[in-house]
Amino acid sequence: MKKQYDFRTNRFYNSNHLWIKENDSGHVTVGMDELGLDSLGEMAYLTLPDVGTPVEMGKAMGTMEAAKMTGEIYAPVTGFVVEKNEAVLQNPLLVNEEPYDNGWLVKIEPTNWEDESAGMVTGNYLSAWIDAEIERFETQGILG
Amino acid sequence: MTTWRYIKNDNVTASAGLAADEVLANCSGAGTSLPTLRLYTYQPCALVGRFQTIENELNLNYCVENKIPVNRRPTGGGAIIMGQDQLGVALVIPGKSDETYALVRERMAQFSQGIISGLATLGIEVEFRRKNDLEVNGKKIAGLGLHKTATSGLLFHASLLVDLDVPNMLNVLKTPFEKISDKEISTVSERTTTVRREIDTNLNNNEVRTIILNGYRNAFQVDIQKGDFTKSELEEIHQLEKNKYCDRDWIFQTTDVLDATGKDVVKTPGGMLDVQIVLAGKMIKSAYIGGDFFTSEHAIADLEQSLRWHSSNENSVSETLSKIYERWSEDLTNLPMDALIKAINSAIQKAAHTARKASADPYGCFVTPGGAHA
Numbered sequence: 277m278k279k280q281y282d283f284r285t286n287r288f289y290n291s292n293h294l295w296i297k298e299n300d301s302g303h304v305t306v307g308m309d310e311l312g313l314d315s316l317g318e319m320a321y322l323t324l325p326d327v328g329t330p331v332e333m334g335k336a337m338g339t340m341e342a343a344k345m346t347g348e349i350y351a352p353v354t355g356f357v358v359e360k361n362e363a364v365l366q367n368p369l370l371v372n373e374e375p376y377d378n379g380w381l382v383k384i385e386p387t388n389w390e391d392e393s394a395g396m397v398t399g400n401y402l403s404a405w406i407d408a409e410i411e412r413f414e415t416q417g418i419l420g
Numbered sequence: 421m422t423t424w425r426y427i428k429n430d431n432v433t434a435s436a437g438l439a440a441d442e443v444l445a446n447c448s449g450a451g452t453s454l455p456t457l458r459l460y461t462y463q464p465c466a467l468v469g470r471f472q473t474i475e476n477e478l479n480l481n482y483c484v485e486n487k488i489p490v491n492r493r494p495t496g497g498g499a500i501i502m503g504q505d506q507l508g509v510a511l512v513i514p515g516k517s518d519e520t521y522a523l524v525r526e527r528m529a530q531f532s533q534g535i536i537s538g539l540a541t542l543g544i545e546v547e548f549r550r551k552n553d554l555e556v557n558g559k560k561i562a563g564l565g566l567h568k569t570a571t572s573g574l575l576f577h578a579s580l581l582v583d584l585d586v587p588n589m590l591n592v593l594k595t596p597f598e599k600i601s602d603k604e605i606s607t608v609s610e611r612t613t614t615v616r617r618e619i620d621t622n623l624n625n626n627e628v629r630t631i632i633l634n635g636y637r638n639a640f641q642v643d644i645q646k647g648d649f650t651k652s653e654l655e656e657i658h659q660l661e662k663n664k665y666c667d668r669d670w671i672f673q674t675t676d677v678l679d680a681t682g683k684d685v686v687k688t689p690g691g692m693l694d695v696q697i698v699l700a701g702k703m704i705k706s707a708y709i710g711g712d713f714f715t716s717e718h719a720i721a722d723l724e725q726s727l728r729w730h731s732s733n734e735n736s737v738s739e740t741l742s743k744i745y746e747r748w749s750e751d752l753t754n755l756p757m758d759a760l761i762k763a764i765n766s767a768i769q770k771a772a773h774t775a776r777k778a779s780a781d782p783y784g785c786f787v788t789p790g791g792a793h794a
Contacts, residue, residue, distance in 0.1 A: 320496065320703055320729055321471035321677055336570050339470075341496040345528070346470045347568035365676040367701040369731060 281310040283406050284376050288396035293409075294352045295376065296396065303358050304389070306351075307380040308371055311409060316342045319368035324349075324360040324382055331357060331384060333392050338381070340368075349381070353392050359383040422455075424640075425647040426633060429460035430504075430625075434491040435665035436657065437462050437508065440649070441575055442494055442664075443656045445512040449573025453653065457534075457636055457644055458510040459629045462502040465489045466592045469497040469565070474672055476679045482591050492671050495565025495577045497552055498706070498728075501592050505583035505614075507628055509535060509562075511636070515574040528552065528566050531576035535562060538635020544618045549725060554578070558718035559613040560725075581614040582628050596696040596708035607710070610717035611724075677701045678778055682771030684763045688713060690754030697732075697767040699775060704730045704737075707764070716751035719744075723760075732768045737761065 283289070287297040293312025297305045313319075321341040331337045336348035337357075360382045364370045371379040386392065397405040432440070437460065447453035466488055468477045474490060477499035483490050488501075502508065511531055529548045536546045536554065539561075546554050546561060554562040560581075567575040586608050590600045597604040615628055623631075637644055649657065664670050683696045691713035698705045707727040709720050726744050730737065738761055745757050 318703060318729060318731060320700060320705075321675055323675075341469070341471050345566040345568070346494060346496045348570055362676075366678070368677065369702045372731075 279314070281314070281406065281410070282376070283309060283311075283402060285399075285402060287376075288393055288398040289402070289405070290352045290396050292350055292352070294350075296352050296393070298389075299383070303383045303385050304353060304355075305380050305383050306353075308375055310375055311406070311413065313372050313375055315413065316345070318342060319364075319371045322349075322365055322368045322371070322381075324365060325357045327357055327359060329357045331355060333388075351384070352396075353384055353386045354388045355384040355386040357382050358385050422640075422642045424636075424642050424644045425454040425456045426644045427456060427458040427460075427648060428629065428646070429458065431463050432460055433463055434465035434467060434489045434502070435661045437502075438467070438491055438493060438665045439657045439661035440653075441510045441512070441577065442569070443653055443660055444510070445567065445569045445573035445575035446571050447573070447653060447656070448512040449514050449569050449571030451514060453512075453650070454647075455513040455642075456511075456647075457633070458508070458512075459632060460508045460510070461504050461506070461625060462508060463489070464501070464503040465491065466499060466501050467491050467493050468499045470494055470567075471496065471675045471677070472499060473674050473679060477594055479592060479594055486591075488592060490671065491665055492673070493565065493577070495567045495575065497563060497565050499593050500563060500579050501589050502579060503585075504625065505581070505585070507580040507582050507625065507632065509576075509578040509580060509632060511576040513574050515568055515572040527574065528564055528576070531566070532562075532564060532578070533639035534636030535578060535580060535632055536635070537639040538632040539615070539618075541631060541635070542615070542619050542623075544615070552729075553725065554580075555725075556613050556618055558722050559611060560721075561613050561615070561618070580628070580632070581612065582623070582625060583614045583616050584612060586612070596706075596710075607717070611721040677703075678775050679705065680771040680775035680778065682767040682769065682774060684766040684770065685711075686759055686763045686766075688756055688759040690714065690756070693755065693759060693763055695760070695763040695767045697727075697764060697771050699732060699768065699771040701775075702732050702772075704728065704732050704768070709760070713754045715754050716748065719748035719751040722748060727764070732772070734765055734768075737764060737768075 287295045289295050293309045295307050295309050319342050324338040331351035333351055333354045335351055337351040338349040340349055361380050444456050448455055466478050468474050478490055532548050532554055539546050544556055546556055549555055552564045553560050562578045562580045565577045586605050677700045680699050685694050692711045694710040696708040704727050707724045709723055723744050726740050745752055
C-alpha cells in the first residue's frame with residue numbers, strides 16, 4: 277500500500293519540498309513538507325537567518341543536519357526575514373513532528389512574491405504534482 | 421565509460437584534509453572538477469561532526485597535552501579520531517539541483533558500495549546500517565557522512581578502521597565511562613572491528629587502499645584514473661583552510677541545541693542495568709547500555725546504534741527496541757525489554773530535566789558567557 281502524505285491545500289510548494297504560506301500581514305511563512313521530510317529523516321540541528329537578513333530565492337539561508345546528512349536550506353522567495361522559529365532551533369525534531377504548524381522555519385517579507393510564486397505549485401495543480409513527486413521518488417528508489 | 425579522478429594523500433593535517441574535501445565537492449558541483457575519489461590518511465587528529473559542541477565531545481586537555489589537533493567536519497555525525505590507521509574515503513560528485521532534501525538515505529547506501537565491494541574481496545561481509553554506519557556482524561568498521569554543498573556538489577565521507585588504538589580513542593573522546601580500565605577498553609573493542617582484525621593479517625595501508633579503489637571501480641563500473649589536485653584547486657584549498665578550517669570560530673562554534681545527559685540504574689532479574697542517554701533537544705544523540713548482566717555485546721551494540729539520532733518519544737523508542745529484540749531474541753533473554761524501556765525512559769526524563777534547567781539558566785554548565793573560547 278502506498279504511503280500517504282499530508283499536503284495542506286492552503287499553501288504553495290516548491291521543488292525543494294518547502295511549503296510557503298501567505299499570511300494576512302503580507303509576509304510568508306516557510307516550512308518543510310512531509311514528503312521531503314520523510315526522505316530526509318529526523319532533523320538533528322538547524323541554523324536559520326537572523327531577523328532582518330536579506331534572502332534570495334534559491335540561495336542558502338540556513339543549514340541543517342538530519343541523521344548524518346548536512347546541507348543548506350535554500351530560500352524559497354526573495355525578501356527579508358521578519359521572524360525565525362526559535363522553538364525549532366532548540367528542538368529541530370519539531371520540524372518532523374509538526375511540519376505544517378509549530379515546525380515552521382522562518383517568516384519572510386517577500387519583495388517579488390508575484391513573480392516568484394508563479395513558479396510554485398498550489399491550488400488545482402497540487403494533487404497532480406504530489407502524485408508525480410511520489411512517483412518520481414519511488415522510481416528513483418527514494419522511498420520504501 | 422564515465423571517468424573519475426583518483427587522488428591519494430597521506431599524513432595530511434586536519435585543516436588541509438577537510439579543506440581539500442570541501443573544495444573538491446564545491447568544484448565538482450560547479451562542474452569545474454571531475455568526480456573524484458580521494459583515499460587518504462590524516463596526521464593524528466580528532467574531528468567532530470558539523471553541529472557538535474566540541475567541548476562536549478572531546479577531552480580537550482588531553483588533546484592539547486598530546487598535541488592532537490581538533491577540527492570540525494562539514495559532514496554530520498559523531499566525533500572520531502583519525503590517523504594513519506583510519507583510511508579517509510572522500511567521494512565527490514555533482515548532485516542534482518532538484519534533490520536537495522531527497523535521496524539522502526539511498527545516496528549514502530549507494531556511495532558505500534565501493535567500500536562494501538572492496539572489503540568483500542577480502543571475505544569481509546559488510547552491512548550498511550540505515551543511519552550512518554558500515555558494520556561487520558554488528559560491529560562498526562566505518563562511519564559515514566554526506567554533505568551537499570551550495571554548488572550542489574555531494575561529498576560522501578567515510579572513515580574506515582584499518583586498525584584502531586582503542587585506549588587512545590577513549591582518552592581523546594568523551595565517553596560515558598567514569599574511568600577507562602581494561603573492562604571499558606574490552607567493551608568498546610567488542611563493539612567495533614577493523615580490517616586487520618577481520619582478516620587476521622597485517623595488510624598495510626596501501627594494500628587496503630588498492631582494495632577500496634578497486635571496490636569503487638567494480639561497484640560503479642567507472643574508469644578511475646590516478647590524478648592530483650589542479651593548481652586552482654590547491655589555491656582554493658589553501659584559502660579555505662586559512663579562512664575556515666584554521667579559524668577558531670568555525671572549530672569552536674556552538675549550537676542552540678543543548679546536550680543533556682541522563683542516567684538510570686535499575687536492578688533486573690539478570691543483573692544491574694546501567695543506562696545513559698545524551699539528548700540533543702528531543703533527539704537521542706547517543707545511548708549507553710551497560711551493567712553486569714550476561715548478554716551478547718553485538719546485541720547491545722545493535723540496541724545502542726538503533727537509538728542514535730532517534731526521537732526520544734516513548735512510543736517511538738518502544739517500537740524501535742521491539743524490532744531489535746525480535747532480531748536478537750535469544751541473546752537478550754537476560755535483559756528484559758520492559759526493564760530496558762523503563763530505564764531508557766527514565767534516563768530521557770532526567771536528561772530533559774537537566775536541559776530545561778540549563779535553558780532556564782543561560783550561564784549554566786552548557787554555556788559560557790561570550791563563548792567558550794572567545
